[in-house]
Amino acid sequence: MSDQSMAPDTASLCDPIHGGVAQPITHDSAHKHVAGAAFYVDDLPEPQDMLHLYAAQSPHAHARITSMNLDAVRQASGVVAVITAADIPGHNQIGAVFKDEPLLADGEVFYNGHPVFVVAAKSIEQARAAAALAKIDYEVLPAILGIKDAHEAQSYLEPPQSMGRGDVKTALNRAPHRLSGHLSVNGQDHFYLEGQVSLAIPGEDGDVHVYSSTQHPSELQHLVAEVLGVASHSVTVEVRRMGGGFGGKESQAAIFAALAAVAAKRTGRAAKFRLDRDDDMIITGKRHEAEIAYDVSFDTDGRIDGIRFEQFIKCGYAADLSLAVSDRAMFHADNAYYLPNVEIKSFRCRTNTVSNTAFRGFGGPQGVIGIERVMDAIALHLGLDALQVRKANLYGGPGRDVTPYHQQVTDNVIPEIIGALEKETDYAKRRAAVKAFNAAHRWQKKGLALTPVKFGISFTTKHLNQAGALVHVYSDGSVHLNHGGTEMGQGLMVKVAQVVAEEFQIDVDRVKVTATHTGKVPNTSATAASSGSDLNGMAAQAAARTIKERLVDFIAESRGLPKDQIRFQSNKVFIGNDFVTFDDLVHEAYLARISLSSTGFYKTPDIHYDRDSHTGRPFYYFAYGAALSEVVIDVLTGESRVLAVDILHDVGRSLNPAVDLGQIEGGFIQGMGWLTTEELVSDAEGRLRTHAPSTYKIPVASDRPDAFNITLFSNTNREATIHRSKAVGEPPFMLAVSVHSALLDAVASLGDGTQLPPLDAPATPEAILRAVEAVTAQNERGDG
Amino acid sequence: MSDSIRFYLNGTLIERPVSDSTQSVLSALRYGMRLTGTKEGCAEGDCGACTLVLGSLEGDKLRYRAVNACILFLPELDGKDVYTVEGLRRADGTLHPVQQAMVDLHASQCGFCTPGFVMALYAHYLNGGSFERAVLKDVVAGNLCRCTGYGPILDAGERIGKEASSDHDHHGAAKRLSALKRDVPLDIVATCPISGKPKRYQAPLSSDELAHMLVEAPDAVLLAGGTDVGLWVTKQHKRLDHVISLTAVEDLRFIRERDGWLEIGAGVRHSNAMDRLGALYPDLGELLRRFGSVQVRNSGTLGGNIANGSPIGDSPPPLIALGARIVLRRGDVRRELALEDFYIDYGKQDRQAGEFLESVHVPLPIADRIFKCYKISKRFDQDISAVCAAFSIRLEGDRVCEARIAFGGMAATPKRASRAESALMGQKFTEATMRQAMKKLADDFAPITDMRASADYRLKVAQNLLLKAWLESAGDEGPLRLVGKEAAHV
Numbered sequence A: 001m002s003d004q005s006m007a008p009d010t011a012s013l014c015d016p017i018h019g020g021v022a023q024p025i026t027h028d029s030a031h032k033h034v035a036g037a038a039f040y041v042d043d044l045p046e047p048q049d050m051l052h053l054y055a056a057q058s059p060h061a062h063a064r065i066t067s068m069n070l071d072a073v074r075q076a077s078g079v080v081a082v083i084t085a086a087d088i089p090g091h092n093q094i095g096a097v098f099k100d101e102p103l104l105a106d107g108e109v110f111y112n113g114h115p116v117f118v119v120a121a122k123s124i125e126q127a128r129a130a131a132a133l134a135k136i137d138y139e140v141l142p143a144i145l146g147i148k149d150a151h152e153a154q155s156y157l158e159p160p161q162s163m164g165r166g167d168v169k170t171a172l173n174r175a176p177h178r179l180s181g182h183l184s185v186n187g188q189d190h191f192y193l194e195g196q197v198s199l200a201i202p203g204e205d206g207d208v209h210v211y212s213s214t215q216h217p218s219e220l221q222h223l224v225a226e227v228l229g230v231a232s233h234s235v236t237v238e239v240r241r242m243g244g245g246f247g248g249k250e251s252q253a254a255i256f257a258a259l260a261a262v263a264a265k266r267t268g269r270a271a272k273f274r275l276d277r278d279d280d281m282i283i284t285g286k287r288h289e290a291e292i293a294y295d296v297s298f299d300t301d302g303r304i305d306g307i308r309f310e311q312f313i314k315c316g317y318a319a320d321l322s323l324a325v326s327d328r329a330m331f332h333a334d335n336a337y338y339l340p341n342v343e344i345k346s347f348r349c350r351t352n353t354v355s356n357t358a359f360r361g362f363g364g365p366q367g368v369i370g371i372e373r374v375m376d377a378i379a380l381h382l383g384l385d386a387l388q389v390r391k392a393n394l395y396g397g398p399g400r401d402v403t404p405y406h407q408q409v410t411d412n413v414i415p416e417i418i419g420a421l422e423k424e425t426d427y428a429k430r431r432a433a434v435k436a437f438n439a440a441h442r443w444q445k446k447g448l449a450l451t452p453v454k455f456g457i458s459f460t461t462k463h464l465n466q467a468g469a470l471v472h473v474y475s476d477g478s479v480h481l482n483h484g485g486t487e488m489g490q491g492l493m494v495k496v497a498q499v500v501a502e503e504f505q506i507d508v509d510r511v512k513v514t515a516t517h518t519g520k521v522p523n524t525s526a527t528a529a530s531s532g533s534d535l536n537g538m539a540a541q542a543a544a545r546t547i548k549e550r551l552v553d554f555i556a557e558s559r560g561l562p563k564d565q566i567r568f569q570s571n572k573v574f575i576g577n578d579f580v581t582f583d584d585l586v587h588e589a590y591l592a593r594i595s596l597s598s599t600g601f602y603k604t605p606d607i608h609y610d611r612d613s614h615t616g617r618p619f620y621y622f623a624y625g626a627a628l629s630e631v632v633i634d635v636l637t638g639e640s641r642v643l644a645v646d647i648l649h650d651v652g653r654s655l656n657p658a659v660d661l662g663q664i665e666g667g668f669i670q671g672m673g674w675l676t677t678e679e680l681v682s683d684a685e686g687r688l689r690t691h692a693p694s695t696y697k698i699p700v701a702s703d704r705p706d707a708f709n710i711t712l713f714s715n716t717n718r719e720a721t722i723h724r725s726k727a728v729g730e731p732p733f734m735l736a737v738s739v740h741s742a743l744l745d746a747v748a749s750l751g752d753g754t755q756l757p758p759l760d761a762p763a764t765p766e767a768i769l770r771a772v773e774a775v776t777a778q779n780e781r782g783d784g
Numbered sequence B: 001m002s003d004s005i006r007f008y009l010n011g012t013l014i015e016r017p018v019s020d021s022t023q024s025v026l027s028a029l030r031y032g033m034r035l036t037g038t039k040e041g042c043a044e045g046d047c048g049a050c051t052l053v054l055g056s057l058e059g060d061k062l063r064y065r066a067v068n069a070c071i072l073f074l075p076e077l078d079g080k081d082v083y084t085v086e087g088l089r090r091a092d093g094t095l096h097p098v099q100q101a102m103v104d105l106h107a108s109q110c111g112f113c114t115p116g117f118v119m120a121l122y123a124h125y126l127n128g129g130s131f132e133r134a135v136l137k138d139v140v141a142g143n144l145c146r147c148t149g150y151g152p153i154l155d156a157g158e159r160i161g162k163e164a165s166s167d168h169d170h171h172g173a174a175k176r177l178s179a180l181k182r183d184v185p186l187d188i189v190a191t192c193p194i195s196g197k198p199k200r201y202q203a204p205l206s207s208d209e210l211a212h213m214l215v216e217a218p219d220a221v222l223l224a225g226g227t228d229v230g231l232w233v234t235k236q237h238k239r240l241d242h243v244i245s246l247t248a249v250e251d252l253r254f255i256r257e258r259d260g261w262l263e264i265g266a267g268v269r270h271s272n273a274m275d276r277l278g279a280l281y282p283d284l285g286e287l288l289r290r291f292g293s294v295q296v297r298n299s300g301t302l303g304g305n306i307a308n309g310s311p312i313g314d315s316p317p318p319l320i321a322l323g324a325r326i327v328l329r330r331g332d333v334r335r336e337l338a339l340e341d342f343y344i345d346y347g348k349q350d351r352q353a354g355e356f357l358e359s360v361h362v363p364l365p366i367a368d369r370i371f372k373c374y375k376i377s378k379r380f381d382q383d384i385s386a387v388c389a390a391f392s393i394r395l396e397g398d399r400v401c402e403a404r405i406a407f408g409g410m411a412a413t414p415k416r417a418s419r420a421e422s423a424l425m426g427q428k429f430t431e432a433t434m435r436q437a438m439k440k441l442a443d444d445f446a447p448i449t450d451m452r453a454s455a456d457y458r459l460k461v462a463q464n465l466l467l468k469a470w471l472e473s474a475g476d477e478g479p480l481r482l483v484g485k486e487a488a489h490v
């Protein structure tokens, strides 16, 4: 260590900054999280006289409101306002893409739980108690609750979509082997730990300031303005952080923000709409439930020739983001496999259920699990190891690089990833050990599966691929950073701060991360599609570069030196043989009247997509990964456990390995929950019966496998992304498909090795036992 | 009569009037005292985001427990040493080692669950237990995190175990608390903010006092740990006009052996009963390990679980199978009955007005008794049983001379499988006999379908558990468990 008294040598002069890119530094709010000092919307000091909102919900899945008498509600103690569809000053409409989503039911309710009116009262208890006094008569209408009913009634949000390439019909008929099958995949609740919440504060000129837990402040701003019937400039939305989002606060936060704003405007008092867990789970959309049917032909190595998928996606009563979600399910029907002749048909089913929405993976997981089931089915049919079949079908090799939507895969690393993982985990040995265990144990069976992920990065709606940032450098050299991305725990703020720190070559603690604010950066896109750091990192870098260039110009001019002799490094600026501290330089520039504030902007290049033909280059690049999962099941009860997981995942050149590892682990466990313990159950009236953690079971600590190894695959993004990193939010979620596949493997071990167990998702103990029984019954009949 | 409660909050004495005696501690902290570090994720005791640490005197020993603030009524804090996440920082402002470990190991992402984890780990740290991975998983089983996948949190736990040990002044705290002990029961009467009617909360100091209060107010709701009653308020939004709390009734917290029985006072919390029962019947210990979470077991009582009468409560099936008996008391009159006779129908128990459960008596093990019990749920930890099964079988030679099989989740009450039991009686203890009993189970039960499981699955798994019990006790494969101590082979 260098002594204080020693003259600074060049080595310590050039010590790397703290918190530059690629450093595994801690989350910018970690020290506040652990102390309870990080503020979420409900933690803000409540303005005087603030009102609490409660939404009365429809008890029917589909009904006409024949009469509504709210007198008793209005007269109840503590009630200040009651808001119905008729009381919305602007449009009673919050559909993000289509205008098919009334904010409050207007004469008709479309799902069980649909908000009908809202009570604003002095306390939430009073608001809730008052809501119960309403007298509403309904005429119950026929309801379409499931995918099957919707398909039969042809109740779709848009005509069925089709994507494909080659001659599927011929390919299906000519190959030596052909199989067809079907898989049901349940939805998933986001279960962000912080429920939906918005606080609206009225201002002058009829303006409102909304604090919301949202991933999409700009859309919220625009929708609130439309609902209020004012211009967007009258509404400001601010988000410091969310207690989790996962897609659930992309479009779904709008309803609560809009109603809080209406109440605030109506009463002139601040209004808070915070949902308790039950209401949150009942009122807000989820991951789309899906049915996937396949018809596939292949050769004796299991290599696919032709394949036809039919994807039935349960969208709920309104479009929300369902069309884009369904598109992404089609985009990922190939996962990492080359499909020479392929057709993917997609049915976007409209049902009388809550309107489903974005959720980590955004349709991708449903696409991926479909093709992975096909791989398992082929392997069982041929009596091959499933990994062998998967490897035979991967993208790679001459001519095997075009996706079903005609995008060429130019950055394929999946064969290397799978090869490396197979080797590192000693797959063959693990397979032998599983076989030996199964031979020795009658009542417990193990299963093993190694599955890949290839995930397309970009919003598939082109215009969303843009971002803005705002950087101020204050005259003391400290930096204020703002951009359009929102923080929901994914570490976006720290990553973007690292980018800015790197650019200015200053320690990251000199860069202050601030709340996302529509008044600072306008017209932003949702923090979604894993794109947060790709887009906002670039925009922030651009803003910082602008300021840096001004500083360089200033130095070059004032010192009379060529620009190439000016270098930012280690909290300093080296000017020829001399240096000044960054802070001193900034102060000097300020005195010289140099602008120290700049916006930055970025749009993703080279992407295009024609939705009519479902062809183009929707993705800027792909992120890859693979996971090996080992599970054990109890043959008598259907209970299961994930024993070991090994992951090798590609994040390009990581901006922050600690954050990225956290995303991979968290995404995997969330995906595991989707496929194992998390089961949404509704009754015959379309009423959700699993609307709290007592009945809806996300993984807990003990569900995490004891052996859990995650390695970052050494790679750099071939595209010029921010520091050649890759997006990481969503792709790891789909690594958990290996768990489901391993469970299938375990069940299949009870058969003669060729029977495909009818295992749907989630693989609850009940689902597993049902599959076990089906396989053993077939065994007993001897018709395997 | 005093409407004020006294407790220490993060080391400072608080004296506070209570205007709503069923307000949750969580709501009082967040909206009354502006301590917003403690979060609400569910308001039903299931997510742990509201975890705080409660120190109380048990006899003259001070014990700290992690509990859920969301289902704890404010007056229950009276006389306690309360810590919230805001109280952990050192005087110089630096983070507590528990907090620092969480930061260093990247154990928070969105941070919303984090205060709850910090407090669950802090309670464990104060009590100085083992920080092995397996133990840590139990310590945080009542805390949900949707972001991290838990690895970094468990890593942080291990780090705390290695690097930090408690320097908390237990002695000083115990002294402070004993000064808060009451000689007259806390009795709060306030006006309900919604109904405008009077609302009363009483906390008797002995079971005799309790007995008399209950005779006088037979309609009052008896509150033990509140892990059921709390939810009546936070989830069903019921108004409880009169609550009588067991919190200060020390003499219902005994565990003693007498004449071949283990007698457990109704006020004994699961976390205290667990070790004793587990030592006698390892399977029961394992079942209780999976009962709720640390937070739930720290509040919830065995008496509450039995008295609540739920068909899916976990302690009745094993206790019925073991032949447990209960003592009920009204005023000065006591009666004893077999636990199975307590359950009459759904929501209906053999409990008279003004009567309360005083104790449960569990027979001590005898050499030839085979005892097995199982809990089937979607998730292993912190879940409610779809089916809970318990088997107590005694053999004479190779024949079954006593069979007590009890199930939860199969009927409107916890119930014995009498036809299956008959099929075993007097028979050789073989797989064939068990398969006969499995068939009979279909005559014993007609379970329902709900969000936890279908009727078909319930029956099927119940039958298979019979087979499993036989395999584990007479088969040659040894234990067939996926979790718990006996799962080492997988």
Ligand SMILES: Cc1cc2nc3c(=O)[nH]c(=O)nc-3n(C[C@H](O)[C@H](O)[C@H](O)COP(=O)(O)OP(=O)(O)OC[C@H]3O[C@@H](n4cnc5c(N)ncnc54)[C@H](O)[C@@H]3O)c2cc1C
Pocket (backbone or CB within 6 Å): B044, B045, B046, B221, B222, B223, B224, B225, B226, B227, B228, B229, B230, B266, B267, B290, B291, B292, B293, B296, B299, B300, B301, B302, B303, B304, B305, B306, B307, B308, B312, B313, B314, B315, B355, B356, B357, B358, B382, B383, B384, B385
């Ligand atoms: C998150 C969570 C998880 C849970 N997990 C489980 C689980 O795994 N298994 C399970 O079985 N239960 C579970 N429960 C339910 C609950 O914890 C248990 O039933 C618990 O034992 C109740 O005890 P308590 O002391 O909290 O009772 P309370 O809620 O205080 O009381 C419950 C009922 O018993 C009555 N009562 C209490 N004491 C007496 C007495 N001495 N005499 C007469 N009546 C009395 C009360 O009036 C009330 O009707 C869970 C609850 C929660 C919130």
Ligand code: FES
Pocket (backbone or CB within 6 Å): B039, B040, B041, B042, B043, B044, B045, B046, B047, B048, B049, B050, B051, B068, B069, B070, B071
């Ligand atoms: S808020 Fe979830 S346990 Fe208390």
Ligand code: FES
Pocket (backbone or CB within 6 Å): A193, A243, A244, A489, B107, B108, B109, B110, B111, B112, B113, B114, B144, B145, B146, B147, B148
């Ligand atoms: S860090 Fe987000 S829930 Fe745990």
